[in-house]
Amino acid sequence: MIYRTDYHMHSLYSDGRSNPEDYVAPAIAAGLNEIGFSEHLTLFRDPEDWNMKPVNLEPYFKHIDNLRVNTKELKVKTGLEVDFFPGKEDDIRSFLSPLPLDYIIGSVHYMGETTVDHGPDFYEGKSIDKLFASYFEMVLSAVSSQIFDIIGHCDLIRIFGYKPTIDLEPFYRKLAESMRKHNVAFELNTNGRNRPLADFYPDRKFLYFFREEHVPVCVNSDAHMPMRVGQYFDEAYELLRYVGFNEMAVFDKRVRKMVPF
Template structure:
């Protein structure tokens, strides 16, 4: 029997997603999911401002109510689906103590660590590579993977989010040659942090999942655990391509994938 889950979802608090938490849970029930993870973007805890970047993440004053709402809905829908309390956290190497203090206060089932900024520029910013030389582009890619490696070693995260998402609006990113990807995958495998197969890449210029198949093949070599997340910003994208991802992982050679309860990995057969 296949356990069906989606661990990466957002909702209206972040300012760039549509729908309430309950909308996502109801959609997951309609799709017969066993587990639905709610994982909206963390506030910018390091800032003195309550809402440093409206439209990117929730405000700090909303964080407690976010957790409370998820826990209430977890109880409300307990007979129909397992609701998991998650969060997607930016990885800012200089600010992670602020985040750690907050994470320790709440009963998260898992925390997704995502690198969204390299050289203080959003990884999804169109045109960020246009004026760079080939060597400068490689340097950006290497810095990106250095941050991902550090996030894996931080001990804060159970899952690493969309680990080649810089290709989203710059598909040639995948062809930039560097050993940084393998070095990072080796570290992730040693730390036994899961990477997600994130299907939201299909909504970007690259038109494909994160990460690419070749990275998944190398991740298997380094014994990196894998999980699934649609990164849904609308309820309709819940579990998007779940069955296709499951099939592809089996073709690559994976035997199992993982979800999390109380920050503990649960490995289930593909």
């Protein structure tokens, strides 16, 4: 029996469709041993409708604490998915460090004023090569900031299926090396399958770099509704095993442990 976790889920506290409770039964049905919520938190800029307002952090923590106490079948963890902004490292770090979290996912959604996953319009009329290169630069800064335990969907810029002409191999290699150096985990995020990309993040072609560098991995669904908890996990674990992974990262109060699968 494989030990399985899903640490990337959104409830009504950010842009998910359901209460945290509603994710438990599907998680049990999917054979998960742990679930964790990771509401969107965007610091130092006006929250948009998909973000949790910082004033809701306390109620969120209490809610998940209660759910943890009342759930016997699996472990319930408290996380956040926090936007990374270059230049704001110290502010983000000091805001987050006192919070009672099991893990923090760091994600790059914003490039300038817009998020790269908002819609394909963002890509129209722009150099796809430049967009990819700057996206990877930002993710590298998120990694080296060491603010985060897990880097979320590290190549989200693929979401709408745009393909750059430049060779991406050096970017992925550098990313994997930096994650190893800064002791940060990455996620195999299955939600890309539900987007125009129709595949996981990161690009499966380059997963072996992460394996070679022994970067710790989590499999996450990025579920915004209960029916997507643990979605495509059989395939995800099979892929990881094929690439040579045999253990995964679990988190408790921001301490990482590796569990074989």
